[in-house]
Amino acid sequence: MELDFIAARLEGLEETIIHKLIDRAQFRVNSIVYIPGQSGFEGSKGKSLLEIRLYYQEEMDAQFGRYRQPEERPFNGDLPLPKRIVQIPDTGLAIDDYNKVNLTGEILTSYIGLVPGICLPGDDRQHGSSVVADVYALQAIAERIHFGSLYVAECKFRDNPDKYIKLIHSKDEEGIIAGLTRKDVEDLIIKRVADKVAYIQTRVNTKVRNVIDPEVILTYYRDYIIPFTKKGELRYLLNRIIETPLPDKRYPPHR
Amino acid sequence: MELDFIAARLEGLEETIIHKLIDRAQFRVNSIVYIPGQSGFEGSKGKSLLEIRLYYQEEMDAQFGRYRQPEERPFNGDLPLPKRIVQIPDTGLAIDDYNKVNLTGEILTSYIGLVPGICLPGDDRQHGSSVVADVYALQAIAERIHFGSLYVAECKFRDNPDKYIKLIHSKDEEGIIAGLTRKDVEDLIIKRVADKVAYIQTRVNTKVRNVIDPEVILTYYRDYIIPFTKKGELRYLLNRIIETPLPDKRYPPHR
Numbered sequence: 254m255e256l257d258f259i260a261a262r263l264e265g266l267e268e269t270i271i272h273k274l275i276d277r278a279q280f281r282v283n284s285i286v287y288i289p290g291q292s293g294f295e296g297s298k299g300k301s302l303l304e305i306r307l308y309y310q311e312e313m314d315a316q317f318g319r320y321r322q323p324e325e326r327p328f329n330g331d332l333p334l335p336k337r338i339v340q341i342p343d344t345g346l347a348i349d350d351y352n353k354v355n356l357t358g359e360i361l362t363s364y365i366g367l368v369p370g371i372c373l374p375g376d377d378r379q380h381g382s383s384v385v386a387d388v389y390a391l392q393a394i395a396e397r398i399h400f401g402s403l404y405v406a407e408c409k410f411r412d413n414p415d416k417y418i419k420l421i422h423s424k425d426e427e428g429i430i431a432g433l434t435r436k437d438v439e440d441l442i443i444k445r446v447a448d449k450v451a452y453i454q455t456r457v458n459t460k461v462r463n464v465i466d467p468e469v470i471l472t473y474y475r476d477y478i479i480p481f482t483k484k485g486e487l488r489y490l491l492n493r494i495i496e497t498p499l500p501d502k503r504y505p506p507h508r
Numbered sequence: 509m510e511l512d513f514i515a516a517r518l519e520g521l522e523e524t525i526i527h528k529l530i531d532r533a534q535f536r537v538n539s540i541v542y543i544p545g546q547s548g549f550e551g552s553k554g555k556s557l558l559e560i561r562l563y564y565q566e567e568m569d570a571q572f573g574r575y576r577q578p579e580e581r582p583f584n585g586d587l588p589l590p591k592r593i594v595q596i597p598d599t600g601l602a603i604d605d606y607n608k609v610n611l612t613g614e615i616l617t618s619y620i621g622l623v624p625g626i627c628l629p630g631d632d633r634q635h636g637s638s639v640v641a642d643v644y645a646l647q648a649i650a651e652r653i654h655f656g657s658l659y660v661a662e663c664k665f666r667d668n669p670d671k672y673i674k675l676i677h678s679k680d681e682e683g684i685i686a687g688l689t690r691k692d693v694e695d696l697i698i699k700r701v702a703d704k705v706a707y708i709q710t711r712v713n714t715k716v717r718n719v720i721d722p723e724v725i726l727t728y729y730r731d732y733i734i735p736f737t738k739k740g741e742l743r744y745l746l747n748r749i750i751e752t753p754l755p756d757k758r759y760p761p762h763r
Contacts, residue, residue, distance in 0.1 A: 261716040265534070268717065272527040279520070294572075295591040302592075309568045317549075317561065317636045336550035337557075340633055378595055381572045389644075449711060456707050461516040462523065 254345045254411060259404045260438075266397040267446055271453060273393045274371055274470065277386035278463045281377040282369050286384050303365075306384040307391070324400035328357040328391070346407055346489075353492040354402050354485050360395050363477040370469040398478060402485025409433060410490060421490055433486050439479050447471040509600045509666060514659045515693075521652040522701055526708060528648045529626055529725065532641035533718045536632040537624050541639050558620075561639040562646070579655035583612040583646065601662055601744075608747040609657050609740050615650050618732040625724040653733060657740025664688060665745060676745055688741050694734055702726040 285291050285302075292302040300308075308329050311320075315332035318339035319325045323346055348354070364387070409432065410417045420428045450467035457464060540546050540557075547557035555563075563584050566575075570587035573594035574580045578601055603609070619642070664687065665672045675683045705722035712719060 261713065264713055265716040268712065269531065272531070276524065276527070293592045297591075306572065309571070313564045313568055314640075316564070317640075319636060336552075337548045337636075339636065342633075378597075381574060381592075381594065385569075385572075452711050453708055456704060457523065458516065458519055461520040 254404070254408050256405070256408050256412075259401075259408055262404075263397060263401055263442075264445070266393065266400065267449060270390070270393045270397060271446070271450055271470065273386065273390035274367075275454065275465055277368070277383070277390050278371040278465050280372060280379045280383040280386065281375045282372045283376050283380055283383045284369075285376065286380050286387070287365050287368075302380055303384045303387050307388055310388045310392075323351045323403050324396050325392075326352060326355040326357055326395060326399045328361060328395070344403075346403055347494045348403075348489060348492050349494060351399075351403070354399060354489045356398055356402070356481050356485050356488075357391075357395055359481060360391065360398060360477075363473070363481070364391055364394065367469070367473050367477075370473075371465045373463055394478065398481045398485055401482035402489055405482070406433070406486035406489040407493075409486075410493065417490060418495055421493065421495065424491070426487060426491075429487050429490055430483060433483050439475070442479070443471045443474045446474050509659070509663050511660070511663050511667075514656075514663055517659075518652060518656055518697075519700070521648065521655065522704060525645070525648045525652060526701070526705055526725065528641065528645035529622075530709065530720060532623070532638070532645050533626040533720050535627060535634045535638040535641065536630045537627045538631050538633075538635055538638045539624075540631065541635050541642070542620050542623075557635055558639045558642050562643055565643045565647075578606045578658050579651050580647075581607060581610040581612055581650060581654045583616060583650070599658075601658055602749045603658075603744060603747050604749060606654075606658070609654060609744045611653055611657070611736050611740050611743075612646075612650055614736060615653060615732075616646065618728070618736070619646055619649065622724070622728050622732075625728075626720045628718055649733065653736045653740055656737035657744055660737070661688070661741035661744040662748075664741075665748065672745060673750055676748065676750065679746070681742060681746075684742050684745055685738060688738055694730070697734065698726045698729045701729050 287301050287303055289301045289304070290299050292300060292305055294300075294302060294305050297305045311327045311329050311332055314320070314325075315327065315334070316336045318335035318337050320327050320332065321335060321339040321341055323341075323344050368387075413432075416432065417429070420432065447467040447470060450465055450470045454462075454464045542556050542558055544556045544559070545554050547555060547560055549555075549557060549560050552560045566582045566584050566587055569575070569580075570582065570589070571591045573590035573592050575582050575587065576590060576594040576596055578596075578599050623642075668687075671687065672684070675687065702722040702725060705720055705725045709717075709719045
């Protein structure tokens with residue numbers, strides 16, 4: 254539970270997010286995949302193709318134990334139990350249900366808004382491949398946001414428990430957000446992300462690959478990923494077990 | 509069916525393969541995931557965790573129609589039918605069953621041999637995440653090999669049908685391979701891939717990300733991806749329908 258380690262992990266997740274977004278950008282916007290009732294998928298009326306794919310993916314992932322990891326929060330609620338035992342080392346977190354910090358609803362909405370910014374307009378009929386790429390991008394973004402939400406908040410709490418206990422007890426949301434905000438760090442992150450987006454794509458053959466504008470990713474980080482992470486940190490702190498911090502392993506096992 | 513277009517598509521798939529291998533390299537070798545009977549997964553005795561994950565993934569993908577695409581060949585045989593209609597434009601290919609060109613067996617073996625070359629040794633207990641990354645890397649590698657196998661071979665056939673019809677009828681495998689081989693192009697590809705592996709990783713924070721040696725990927729391309737593609741081209745040509753090239757849409761729909 255060291256802020257340096259957590260920041261480094263968040264930095265590592267940037268690469269993953271960028272790679273997944275570049276993968277999605279190789280297909281057109283294909284907006285029909287986001288429209289409920291237009292999936293053409295047997296037995297799934299009223300859902301979009303993305304919603305269906307996301308459910309199938311999470312149903313599989315749940316059986317492999319993915320959602321036992323604190324930072325892996327599902328977009329769906331009704332998922333099966335794991336079919337294997339996943340050993341989670343002591344996380345150091347103090348919350349009785351990780352889904353109290355689940356921002357997948359707003360992540361999904363913000364992501365669908367991002368797609369026209371990274372993909373060429375129109376429809377290339379590659380609907381299946383598009384939603385596969387969507388799901389991987391969404392999972393990478395959600396992992397980054399939830400990892401930051403949980404561990405940055407816990408870390409900051411430990412650095413100054415008296416201050417945060419007081420803020421939490423008085424439900425001072427603005428005070429908590431102020432305590433969590435470091436504008437200089439945020440500026441550094443969005444600059445670094447934009448640089449990476451540009452750099453990774455420098456040697457790409459633009460005849461065969463669509464290239465993402467770094468500014469679009471910078472804006473998405475600034476307007477969604479960072480604010481959602483802070484919202485998640487706030488939610489973690491408001492739900493943190495303060496009186497008797499139970500050891501993590503006593504928490505009920507859930508998906 | 510232009511060789512330039514096909515080569516460009518193959519070049520684009522390089523980026524995808526490299527990104528997926530970099531993702532896998534963030535975990536340790538975790539060799540237990542490749543050992544049959546050691547998965548700890550309910551109801552799947554005698555299989556490795558990778559085999560189980562690969563089956564679940566392909567079962568899902570099959571329902572979304574992935575294997576209607578000629579270049580998407582599954583690693584498993586007993587998969588469900590699609591639950592949606594996938595419109596495949598006329599491919600121009602002349603083969604009655606795409607699985608006559610399915611090299612997934614040797615791809616899987618070669619890939620498991622590659623893992624210790626890109627990952628740090630040991631076990632980090634991230635078994636679930638490792639096999640997820642394995643599956644995505646395998647799918648990207650297989651797509652490249654099967655795309656090349658089918659389309660490069662068909663393209664070369666069309667450029668010189670008399671020559672290939674003669675070679676096919678006399679089952680002259682060595683003559684076919686000689687016709688398909690262009691050493692200068694192969695050298696260019698492996699050099700370009702190694703450059704990309706180095707370049708993509710240049711600005712990575714090596715404290716948090718494991719970096720892949722470009723030479724390892726160069727060797728894998730040279731010794732496996734390119735030879736497997738040529739083997740697939742040979743298999744395509746030996747199975748090509750020569751007498752009456754049926755239009756693709758009359759082929760039986762399969763997974």
